[in-house]
Amino acid sequence: MTARLERALAELAEQMPPAPARDDLWRRGRRQRRRDRLAVAAGVAVAAVAVLFAVPGLLARPAPMEVGGGTDAVPSTVYLPWMWQATVRQDPRGPASMLVSGDSIGLRGPDPVDHEGKIAVIGRDGSYRMLLSGGSERVAGEGSILSPDGRYVAQDHLSGERDGYVLVTDLTNGKTKRYEGPAGAECCAIPVAWRPDGGALVLAELYRVDSDRADPVSGIYLQPGRLVQLDLKTGATRPLLPFDNFSNVRTASLAAYSPDGSRIAVAVDQRLRLLDAATGGTLWTAELGERRYLAGPGAFTADGRRIATVSLDGCLNDCDTARLASRQWRVGYLDAGSGADTTGPAMPPVTAMAVRALGWRQGTDLVAVAYGPEERVRKEAASGWNDTGFWEVGDASLVALRPDDTVETLIDPPDAVLSMDVARDLLEAGRFGGEAKEPDIFPARRIIIVPVAVYSSPVLIVVGGALIGWWGWRRRHGRR
Amino acid sequence: MSPEESFRAYVGGRIAALSRVAYLLTGDRHSAEDLVQMTLVRVARHWERVIKNGDPDGYVHRTMYSQHVSLWRSRRRDARPVADSPDRAGPDSTAGVADALVVRQALARLTPKQRAVLVLRFFEDRTEVEAAAVLGCSVSTVKSTTRDALARLRALAPELADLVGVGVLPNEGGGR
The missing domain is CATH 1.10.1740 (Rna Polymerase Sigma Factor; Chain: A)
Incomplete structure (x- = not known):
């Protein structure tokens, strides 16, 4: 029976004439082989590049550090972050040692391709993560401020978050809490200073006003109208002080908490007021004059008995770049109890366009950011000038003024760094000179596609052109 | 060369x-x-x-x-469902060409793998082991596929019963 099936199949098969043996079988097969090899080579190359970029970042990635780790330190230097550096929300790395802002492509992106406002958060593990906001440049320490323990950043705006009166980002989990202002106000307040225990903020509340400086797109101009204290635990707000004349508000030296958080020194209209933080009442007022300012958010001495001021020797108005750069600042003191001038540790003068005191290292050295002027910048009277503003500053460094009459440079970052803020706990403990790590390439934001496309396109064009030419030549002189 | x-x-x-x-x-x-x-x-x-x-x-x-x-x-x-051929040829155990025609129609209704097994086993005269090697499957799969293919041939074209056997499958139970 099987033999009959076999015979039937053989009979059936005999009905098929030989298929034509086409001449190009060999050539087609070899062409497919070349394509296969090219595909494999491309796959291997892509995999190799991915491994090259990804593996070091993954291997070098330590676990997030816990709050208050005993070996944390402010790094000895600062590097510029990558344009595509991951955000805090994308990959939170825990508490930070400092915040950095500037005008490199990693610190300021072109809207609308990237975010114009970028703050680099340097973690206590050495990582670099970003806080992004579109529409305007950011300045670390003014508007984006780091909590004393390095765990939180307060800011008035953050991309991807609904606007609020103020936003506070937890660096350990990347989540942002939104606070309302007085009477449920949902806009807008600039953070000025953290209470030393991290439980409250002083904010400069903004009003919408008509101005020829309004944003050309939104038509809105926001102007600080008053200082407000926000209790972060309860969300309660307390108005502290209205600004009668905003042009006399100097953002670098607006307010400073006393070490115990019970008093707030506020400098407005060439006067320094000491406020009771609990009631908002004024304890005393001191006249500063036009050349003397509150030293910064770290102006209170460690014992809380004095308030540091800085006085300008040099050009006040109508200053060119050279004269701005040669300004000198002398440290003076007011008695915290009375507001009267008093003596204190003698500090060396600092040569800089501006200084902003952040706090006292081990109770003896005044740590400050020293700002240099931007190239070809010029200060003119009544020009809306800001001594520490994004457009006025050309470089910044972190210095320590010591009673032995020396100025120690703690961090001398690249010129593209225009401002810094340092966690108060590390500053007061004197933990500087820690290991500085360069930012990892990964993890990245999706915008990494843009530089990859830009940098790889010439190579792809050259390689693609060569391949097309080679295939064309093969076709014309094709082998049999 | x-x-x-x-x-x-x-x-x-x-x-x-x-x-x-x-x-x-x-x-x-x-x-x-x-x-x-x-x-x-x-x-x-x-x-x-x-x-x-x-x-x-x-x-x-x-x-x-x-x-x-x-x-x-x-x-x-x-693919279109293959309708029953209206001019299906009747069994003619003595005509080889007629057998071939019926087998062709019946093969068209098998799965590719079933056809492949029958061709390997009954046209190319391969053993079950060789067929399994060509198809990249196990010998038991070749056996079961052969059995299923022949059973399907019988079901689809009863006139093929004489060719493929009734009740007992050719070479069932072992390889050659």
């Missing part, structure tokens, strides 16, 4: 036999020609490696059977 020359020599000598197998697998001439072309192009890609191990027939047949399944998969979207 260069690789290209040896390939052309092999094609010249074997294309008739390959065409016949392809015809049994596909059931029509055009598909058979396509299958042969695809198989040989694919073989040409790795010809040096194919001939390195001696006789290329094993590799070529394995390629043809796997291509046959791929081809069938790519075309099955356009």
